[in-house]
Amino acid sequence: MKTLVRISLAAAGALSLLAVMPAASFAEMAYPEKCKSEMDMSKMDMMSDGMSGDMGMGDMMTDYQKASMEGMKMMHMNMMQGMMKKDADVAFVCGMIAHHMGAISMSEVELKYGDNEWAKKTAQKIIDAQTKEIAEMNEWLDKEAK
Structure with a gap:
């Protein structure tokens, strides 16, 4: 659960940075499709530190x-x-x-x-x-x- 909280805080921080970033500079950037994970990131909470599920994230990496x-x-x-x-x-x-x-x-x-x-x-x-x-x-x- 601690990992999920950290990830959530990091995401919130990243989003707050986007809010102050000039639109033109962000619009020019696109994260490459080839860099996107095959892992379903929506299941991160189930894998955090191995505490809340049978299999921890570390077991999958x-x-x-x-x-x-x-x-x-x-x-x-x-x-x-x-x-x-x-x-x-x-x-x-x-x-x-x-x-x-x-x-x-x-x-x-x-x-x-x-x-x-x-x-x-x-x-x-x-x-x-x-x-x-x-x-x-x-x-x-x-x-x-x-």
Whole structure:
């Protein structure tokens, strides 16, 4: 049940971000059909943490999916906290730090479990670039956040 609550909060946060996003930028983006899950996501509540059903979500996922989910849970929790800051600039930077940490976590999972050289090189580029950006954002927070 805790996982369902976290997922619901993350979804609510994502929807609230969409509400403030300029319409033109969002309209230009479309999530690729090839990226959509074959899993019926409407049954997430039955699979949360294995508490409410005979089979937990972990029983249905591969090791790389489990590792990815752990990173996403942490990213969503941190993003929600960051986006609740009263100062819009601080909220943006805190949210982006969490977002970048999530991208690094996903990239680390790719390096551990992936086998495609292009994907692995891309993952390493993401780690390198976003680690640097996180350091820059932390430096900005130290100077600007009250």
